Amino acid sequence: MINLGNYSLLISFFLSLLVCIGLLFGIKRKDGRFIEASYRGAKGVFFFFTIATSLLIYVFINDDFRIEYVVSYSDISLPIFYKITGLWAGQKGSLLFWGWLLSLFTFITIKRDEKKVNSFFLPYVLMCLNLMVLFFLFVINFVTPPFELIARIPKDGNGLNPLLQNPGMVFHPPTLYLGYVGFTVPFSFAMAALYTGDLGDWWIKKTRAWTLFSWVLLTLGIVFGGWWAYSELGWGGVWAWDPVENASLMPWFTATAFLHSVMIQERRGMMKVWNLFLILLTFALSIFGTFITRSGIITSVHAFGQSSVGYVFLGFLLMMVALGTYLILTRYEKLKEKNPRIESLLSKESSFLYNNILFLGLAFATFWGTIFPLISEAVKGVKISVGPVFFNTVNSPLFLALLIVMAICPLLAWRRTSSKGALRNFIIPSSMMIASLPLLYILGIRDFLPILFYAFSVFVLVSLSREFYIGTRAGVKHRGENWMSSFLNLITKNRRRYGGFTVHVGVIMMVIGLASYGFYQFKEDFTLMPGQDVTVKNYQLKYLGLQSFKESNYSGLGAIVDVYNSGEFEGTLRPEKRFYKKQEPTTEVAIMNNYKEDLYLILGGWEQNNLITLTVVINPFLSWLWIGTGVVVFGAIWAVIPRRKKEREVDIIEKDILLHLQEVEGK
């Protein structure tokens, strides 16, 4: 079994190497046979990779403690659900999983286009993808072999860190990896476009679905991470600006910028270089994240531990960036050709430009704050720590500015907006926004930044609703439909536009959740005797006593707390301390949430006489963050799912490419 795993990985590696050589020959000699063979080879890589990955899951399920990696991350009593997650619980397995995803995506990319006559780009795309697969296979085979044996076989494994035994941990890594890996596909298409010198927007059109899909998964991965931290780590927050967290956020910023700026290239043919740069940056930052989390070079509370693998990734990163930069520079003249210019201060194009500057600002500030300790140590010899204060000071105004751009952008027209048109579009949302100010003031929101966040959220929501309303009304007026069918027609016929608007509605919900949590979190500690109660804001908490219990892989102690909201009984919460075998007690928080706020209880400690310390946290509107994420995902999927007319549309793209090709060859 173990040998089969090792051999499959080795075969994959050499096969991938052959694919590389085959492609080089095929491209150089313009020989289709070599290229055909490479496609088959890449599918073979995927096949053997899949065997190895399945085997690793298999040995986890079977408690095969001959394997060092299984011993480190599992034990007999672990529920099977978490045994499977052992695949990505540690370094070796997660790299295997990552590599496997990459080869899966390579497989899908080939499958989609290999039979088409005009897939001139496919060999180049495959070249890039295969290079990355090869890199991962190299690391997996020679640096971090997952099937490595242990010297002395123990009776039982060391078990999975209890903090990782949480549903959030099941979804967080795979979604994040899917997002990271997903962006390598548009990246490879971009590199193919650069290499062939065929720099139209065909690569953007071909990869539109990939880009959105990866963006959704990256978003989900980050939010799952926050959710996991919130429900498991027991400090009452979702985000701490720790380097490891930032590592996942930086590519998200540049990816979001990319998502927006490709629309301008599609629409107006502008920003060609910029888009290539953004996708290169997104790719580079996702690898950079891997480097800082795996090398232990930056002090993080997550302490991934130091290992040499990080530097291997750094080398790979530098190589890919150098390659990308070289390609962009050598084709710069071609890229500059026929680029239309921005014509007006107030236009969709210019607002997309501001959006991009802001997202890049966020990415840069986050990057700077993350690596500054390193720079400072190298240059001045002093270690400096950059705290959340830095990130909040810099990023909050940028988020606010983005919110403002988000409010204004949909109201502007392409090219230029007449001041009269702009005024007409602005009047309702801005008056609603102004009307919301006194209301917010009465509700107790009196600080400068929060009030702006909420007020502009109102602006965006009103102007988005207005878009839906105007579109629907047009259907009613011109085609005589009733309101409901007109609305449905509107959103199904313009999926991209209204899916995008739905994403923005979701983002506003997330903004409300995050702003409320960030500005108005309440947190206090109490000591309580059994039978004692305490009033916290509108809650009365009655502590009844301690209760001990036992589960298959841990035992625990829980404090029974009855919760009354404004005098009415709401339910019973049981914050716990859990004792996993051989481990220290860990905190298990208890959360009660409604649309208005989360009540979050942490059992701090207890004494012999059942006296407890209870930390009470109230996070207003935090559930809006989770629901908003759901809306974002729904909107993005809505925008990208194929319509019934899909075939035709794809044909049009293909025809475009074909025509374009003939044109190129004709020259």
Added chain:
Amino acid sequence: MKGKTKVIIISLVIIAAFLYLVLIGMKEGTMYYLEVGEFINKMDEIGQLKVRVNGEIVAKSLDYDTKSLVLAFSLKDIKGPQVLNVHYKGTPPDLIEQEGVTLVAEGSYNRNKNVFVAKQLLVKCPSKYEKKDAYEKKDGKV
């Protein structure tokens, strides 16, 4: 003025405002990150400045007072013998009672009481990836 020039001016304004924000953020959001030994050596220089101190918890020294909710413990330099007494008001974080756990305390030194008053404690997540192996090898278990 042409549209393009205006757009460039606005973009430059945004970038300038951004750089200003970074400067402000750097001034307020950064602090020294020191080992216990370094902190004790530079105590006079640092004074009341907010800093982060990294060290190893002395397990025996842990004392949590449930009345005042103050957690008191000593933080030992990871490589040297120096020890710093720390007070933290709040719930003790998880996993601190294990031998050899390292922790970062954020706060400032109180001269009158001769203790480091921590506003925040950051316990390093024990073993996500390779650290656990290192830990075992040290113990000679494997």
